[in-house]
Amino acid sequence: MKKRMKKLATLGIVAMMVMAMAAGCGKKATPESLLTDMNKKLKDIKSTEANMVLNMEMSQEGQTAEMNIEMEAETIMKTGESHTEGEVGMKIMGQSASTEVESYVVKEDDDYINYINQEGKWKKEKIDEDEMTKASTDLFDEFGESFEKFKLSEDLVKVNDKECFELKGEVSSEIMEYMLSSDMSKEADLDKYLSGEDEDIKVPCTLSIYKDKILPAKITLDMKEIFGKMSETTGMDIEKFKLEVSYDDFNKVKKIEVPKDVLKETEGFGSGLDLDDDDFESNEKDDDNQSSSGSANTNVSDAVDMTNTTITSPAPLNKWVKTTRYATEDKVYHTVYVRINKVTTMSEDANYVNQAIQQHNQFGTRKIDVNQMKLPSDVELCVFDYEVMVPKEFPAPDYGMVEPDISFTAKNVKGGGVPSADGTQTYIGLGSVTEMKVRSDEEKFYPGNTYKMRGCFSMVKGFKDYAFEATAYPEGQSTSGGTLLKGYWAGH
Numbered sequence: 001m002k003k004r005m006k007k008l009a010t011l012g013i014v015a016m017m018v019m020a021m022a023a024g025c026g027k028k029a030t031p032e033s034l035l036t037d038m039n040k041k042l043k044d045i046k047s048t049e050a051n052m053v054l055n056m057e058m059s060q061e062g063q064t065a066e067m068n069i070e071m072e073a074e075t076i077m078k079t080g081e082s083h084t085e086g087e088v089g090m091k092i093m094g095q096s097a098s099t100e101v102e103s104y105v106v107k108e109d110d111d112y113i114n115y116i117n118q119e120g121k122w123k124k125e126k127i128d129e130d131e132m133t134k135a136s137t138d139l140f141d142e143f144g145e146s147f148e149k150f151k152l153s154e155d156l157v158k159v160n161d162k163e164c165f166e167l168k169g170e171v172s173s174e175i176m177e178y179m180l181s182s183d184m185s186k187e188a189d190l191d192k193y194l195s196g197e198d199e200d201i202k203v204p205c206t207l208s209i210y211k212d213k214i215l216p217a218k219i220t221l222d223m224k225e226i227f228g229k230m231s232e233t234t235g236m237d238i239e240k241f242k243l244e245v246s247y248d249d250f251n252k253v254k255k256i257e258v259p260k261d262v263l264k265e266t267e268g269f270g271s272g273l274d275l276d277d278d279d280f281e282s283n284e285k286d287d288d289n290q291s292s293s294g295s296a297n298t299n300v301s302d303a304v305d306m307t308n309t310t311i312t313s314p315a316p317l318n319k320w321v322k323t324t325r326y327a328t329e330d331k332v333y334h335t336v337y338v339r340i341n342k343v344t345t346m347s348e349d350a351n352y353v354n355q356a357i358q359q360h361n362q363f364g365t366r367k368i369d370v371n372q373m374k375l376p377s378d379v380e381l382c383v384f385d386y387e388v389m390v391p392k393e394f395p396a397p398d399y400g401m402v403e404p405d406i407s408f409t410a411k412n413v414k415g416g417g418v419p420s421a422d423g424t425q426t427y428i429g430l431g432s433v434t435e436m437k438v439r440s441d442e443e444k445f446y447p448g449n450t451y452k453m454r455g456c457f458s459m460v461k462g463f464k465d466y467a468f469e470a471t472a473y474p475e476g477q478s479t480s481g482g483t484l485l486k487g488y489w490a491g492h
Helices: 002-021 031-042 129-147 173-179 183-187 227-236 262-264 277-283 289-293 348-364
Strands: 047-060 063-076 084-091 095-107 111-118 120-128 156-161 160-174 202-210 215-220 237-250 321-327 331-344 379-390 409-412 432-438 447-458 466-472 487-491
Touching: 031 160, 031 321, 047 129, 227 432, 321 466, 321 487, 331 348, 331 466, 331 487, 348 379, 348 432
Parallel strands: none
Antiparallel strands: 047 063, 047 237, 063 084, 084 095, 095 111, 111 120, 156 160, 160 202, 202 215, 215 237, 321 331, 331 379, 379 447, 409 466, 432 447, 466 487
16 A cells, blocks of 8 residues: 555646636625636746645554645646646654655647656656646536535635635546546545546545636645545545645746756656657567566466455466556456565565665665564564566557556455554554665566566565555456456565
8 A cells, every 4th residue: 555655646637637626716805706706817827836745544443544635737728738846754553754756847849748756757648638728727617516505614714825715515536536537546545445436426625726826826725534445445534635736926926947957867768758769779689678577478277267266365476477467558447467476574584585675776766674664572573575477469569568567565365453462452554565676767668578576565474464555447448437456465
């Protein structure tokens, strides 16, 4: 889950999407007039500067985990071009960690390109133009009726030291489903928590409007109920899930420019970009690449389907399991095969665990320091090795695919948290898996190969009553509206 939460950093783009929600306010000091006048004024806004804060708290049997995202966003409204920068912070089991994130979305020739910094490495990908126009102009037009029943507070409030009108009401959960339909959200696995069954759920919303400008000042969404389904896959209760977007200024940003060093670093890299074959001559699939990744002819004929595994009857070690993974090439889920090879605890083989940490720290930007984790005396770090076989028919561009890692969570087979060694308390967050780096970012990935992967998690010493869980959607599914599938792998 920790990895999944890390990926939440990619939702910085939500800030721009929420801006569009504000497209509608003021004349008299009534909700109708305020919304009408703000809508008219926003049509003349060329750019916005905003701040997004996302706070999330989870609990399980008295233990808590927290995540906080703070983002600054500059957006050109007409084109949807943007620059987003901020930090994602997490706190689990007394261990705190943070990651800086940054993204540029710009139009180059006829294409929208997203430059995104992931763990200190800049990458780029092409974005569908329709998604860009919706993000900047269409969201309020599509869901504006949700604001019709807002009530105006009697007293003015202050945002950025300026007086504001305040409207309180509810918006449809369809707005959240719309916001979470992007590819970035799919990569974060958040889209799975919303479906057509949630259309009647209302999201409490507070909208502040600058009194002098009649322009949006702040939007607050309480998403605790809409994300309550997360408990089904994490085993945790969502205590708080609040999104707040404040608008600092308007029409000050004239142009979004990607720094030259970012352009240089991303030369020859892209997802869905039309680049010349010559740019990748040195990265062709060769013997060296396949030998470092594993056999291209892996036998998965005896693989079990993930739906035939359960938390009490998981696939044993070294047993291939058929699951699916989202392909960014055609935006559809396709078959891959996954098996866990071994789990090594610190008490069993400290040298192996430390070597794995050293290798991760060599290639990764987010270092692992066991001494800084402050784990309880009865808890230790564990490393597990797994493999992913990507069939040749898996859709991918000639220059490679996204790294085919899998989001695992180690879960108590009896449910709930993991009991301490003396049985006096229950720990949560121990099964949260962090993906470990085993190779340089320069290595590319191609269908028809088997790739070695590794992850780490914390577990009570000697506790064996757990299994690894991963979720996926059925093969061929292009959206997350269908049934979420779960698969289980043994940990010993």
